[in-house]
Amino acid sequence: MEAPKIAVVGAGVIGLSTALCIVETCPSSSVTVLSDQFSPNTTSDVAAGMLIPHTYPGTPIHLQKQWFKETFTYLFAISNSTEASEAGIHLVSGWQVFKSTPKEELPFWSDVVLGFRPMSEAELQKFPQHRFGQAFTTLKCDCPPYLLWLEKRLKATGVQMYNRKVADLWELHREYDIVVNCTGIGAHQLVGDKKLFPVRGQVLQVHAPWVKNFIRDGDGLTYIYPGIHRVTLGGTREKESWSLSPDPGTTKDIFDRCCSLEASLQEAQDIKVKVGLRPSRQCVRLQREILSQGGVKLPVVHNYGHGAGGFSVHRGTAKEAARLVRECIGALQGSSSRAKL
Amino acid sequence: MRVAVIGAGVIGLSSALCIHEQFQGLVPSLELELYADHFTPHTTSDGAAGLWQPYLSDGGNLQETLWNKETFDYLLGHLHSPAAKEMGLFLLSGYNLFTEPVPDPSWKNIVLGFRNLTPKELELFPGYSYGWFNTALMLEGRNYLPWLTNRLTQRGVKFFHKKVESFQELFSQGVDVVINCTGMRSGELQPDPELQPGRGQIIKVVAPWVKHFIITHDMKSGIYQSPYVIPGSEFTVLGGIYQHGNWSEENSAQDHRTVWERCCRLLPALQTAKIVGEWTGLRPTRPQVRLERESVRQGNLQGEVIHNYGHGGFGITIHWGCAMAAARLFGSILQENRKVASSPQPRL
Numbered sequence: 001m002e003a004p005k006i007a008v009v010g011a012g013v014i015g016l017s018t019a020l021c022i023v024e025t026c027p028s029s030s031v032t033v034l035s036d037q038f039s040p041n042t043t044s045d046v047a048a049g050m051l052i053p054h055t056y057p058g059t060p061i062h063l064q065k066q067w068f069k070e071t072f073t074y075l076f077a078i079s080n081s082t083e084a085s086e087a088g089i090h091l092v093s094g095w096q097v098f099k100s101t102p103k104e105e106l107p108f109w110s111d112v113v114l115g116f117r118p119m120s121e122a123e124l125q126k127f128p129q130h131r132f133g134q135a136f137t138t139l140k141c142d143c144p145p146y147l148l149w150l151e152k153r154l155k156a157t158g159v160q161m162y163n164r165k166v167a168d169l170w171e172l173h174r175e176y177d178i179v180v181n182c183t184g185i186g187a188h189q190l191v192g193d194k195k196l197f198p199v200r201g202q203v204l205q206v207h208a209p210w211v212k213n214f215i216r217d218g219d220g221l222t223y224i225y226p227g228i229h230r231v232t233l234g235g236t237r238e239k240e241s242w243s244l245s246p247d248p249g250t251t252k253d254i255f256d257r258c259c260s261l262e263a264s265l266q267e268a269q270d271i272k273v274k275v276g277l278r279p280s281r282q283c284v285r286l287q288r289e290i291l292s293q294g295g296v297k298l299p300v301v302h303n304y305g306h307g308a309g310g311f312s313v314h315r316g317t318a319k320e321a322a323r324l325v326r327e328c329i330g331a332l333q334g335s336s337s338r339a340k341l
Numbered sequence: 342m343r344v345a346v347i348g349a350g351v352i353g354l355s356s357a358l359c360i361h362e363q364f365q366g367l368v369p370s371l372e373l374e375l376y377a378d379h380f381t382p383h384t385t386s387d388g389a390a391g392l393w394q395p396y397l398s399d400g401g402n403l404q405e406t407l408w409n410k411e412t413f414d415y416l417l418g419h420l421h422s423p424a425a426k427e428m429g430l431f432l433l434s435g436y437n438l439f440t441e442p443v444p445d446p447s448w449k450n451i452v453l454g455f456r457n458l459t460p461k462e463l464e465l466f467p468g469y470s471y472g473w474f475n476t477a478l479m480l481e482g483r484n485y486l487p488w489l490t491n492r493l494t495q496r497g498v499k500f501f502h503k504k505v506e507s508f509q510e511l512f513s514q515g516v517d518v519v520i521n522c523t524g525m526r527s528g529e530l531q532p533d534p535e536l537q538p539g540r541g542q543i544i545k546v547v548a549p550w551v552k553h554f555i556i557t558h559d560m561k562s563g564i565y566q567s568p569y570v571i572p573g574s575e576f577t578v579l580g581g582i583y584q585h586g587n588w589s590e591e592n593s594a595q596d597h598r599t600v601w602e603r604c605c606r607l608l609p610a611l612q613t614a615k616i617v618g619e620w621t622g623l624r625p626t627r628p629q630v631r632l633e634r635e636s637v638r639q640g641n642l643q644g645e646v647i648h649n650y651g652h653g654g655f656g657i658t659i660h661w662g663c664a665m666a667a668a669r670l671f672g673s674i675l676q677e678n679r680k681v682a683s684s685p686q687p688r689l
Contacts, residue, residue: 079610080465080609081609081610084550084609085548085550085613088550089550091465091552092552093434093552115456115459115462115474119454120453122453123453123476126421135454137462142550210426210429210431210479210574211431212432212433212434212552212553213433213434213476226552228549229549263423264420264425266423267426267427
């Protein structure tokens, strides 16, 4: 078949990075990105983009580590290049602190990030309510810059992007040969995945340029992540909440919790409140499916359900999705050549 | 008791504050005045990036290491106070890079989390094979000096915008003790061949994605002659110039190129950074800090001088330890005065 036509649905970090991987590994294909939201209005835009993995209960650890490592290596190279500031990728050091010593003192990703080690007594003195901590250096992907950079790279390779609400993947079967579903929380309705559920996160983005280190409570609820222009203060993890409206009580609670970790945040200015719905699942849905109606088939590759860990594994899962797309292309070419006999 | 501090850089202002805090309550007659021809933002301290970091080797000068430690601990204690932001005080982590293994510095246990760099971290810095990571403090002069000035003003310390030509000038006005914090131009008040300029030139850029200090070292050339990048709260300082004996305060195009090219090679992303300023300053360099008392007499004019100058490129790093030492010297002057005042007069 001539250039297979591939539609990637979704333009958050997963959709855009998957589209880019497909372009890189299937150069003869024609890739189009379809989404009803683009940066700065995606879930990814709310995320701080810190490379600190979330653990998926349903995915083997070695695979999660592989995805994280691939993502870290990819971004590490960009952070070290002239494109770093445009792509919004930068190194940031800091501390993860625990009120009680965690069961697992060495997380699976400790040898992927840089300089991971337990905090010294002197460092812990800065956190009187916490008894244990880890210091390390990792990467941060600021959004919108990272998404805009991905969009720019895609456009440079000829990828078209359209603002379009896809109500049903099947509607794409006439225009496209393969569909890649990177719709994040949208998959709940789009493909009726009941295993996918939102975990609502509210964050504050503030002006506090003297904060240069990240601080994260090991419970994952309170964190301070310095970005290029703003510091993200978080957060919440509200399972099954679909509300995208900021809650003022939550805002105050987040601010207070973050100030207790970093007192100087009292002087933070220009507080913006954002809400995102983490597209959560026991494991990332990263698999092929064939939709068929009346003898017509539409191969689909799903790549959604990254929950709190989208940025940390995006490149790794995008590469796997691209591999699945190549398999689909191979299968289509096989069946079309059979059809010619 | 009239005390005049000469100099309004970090050394002068902090010495004044330290002395006033310690003795104003004990000596109700204490009148403290501060004289300077340059105030913030026009002092040498204003141009410094503000990173707390001593030189690599203290040259066996344990006293200076102790003053550095006193300063770090003092600032660390202020980190959680509401004043920290106004003071321009915040934590900053970063890298010191070398082309060969070097001994650990005297300050390794003063800073937080000091450790060697891992091989993967060194991949970030081609050409450097060894290094350190630690968390230190930033104290930005452009915030700290106004903060010190406000504290002094609140305490009733009087400021005089004037160039003092001699110690005698002040003694003749009735000043009892002079605190000489005149930095680079101390030689104009009293010749000191040991005090030499260590000329530095820096470029200020907007590069808010840089969250670490990066200081490279060329052991053959000497301190600050190798590129460094220090992110502040509003802009990032690029530097790497140290010219001993050069008194020029003009920016040099050649030095600009040296700093720019070397820093961009170190951090390629800097090529996209916007340049917003350039500055030259003279580090008041001396084999060791001059911090001592001197009785100065000319004709029938006499007074005590406490010298506190020659802090080179580590003024901010050492300032509070020196201010405390200057205050101790002042205390000893007070003590002697009390003894003289209370000792029995000879009867004729």
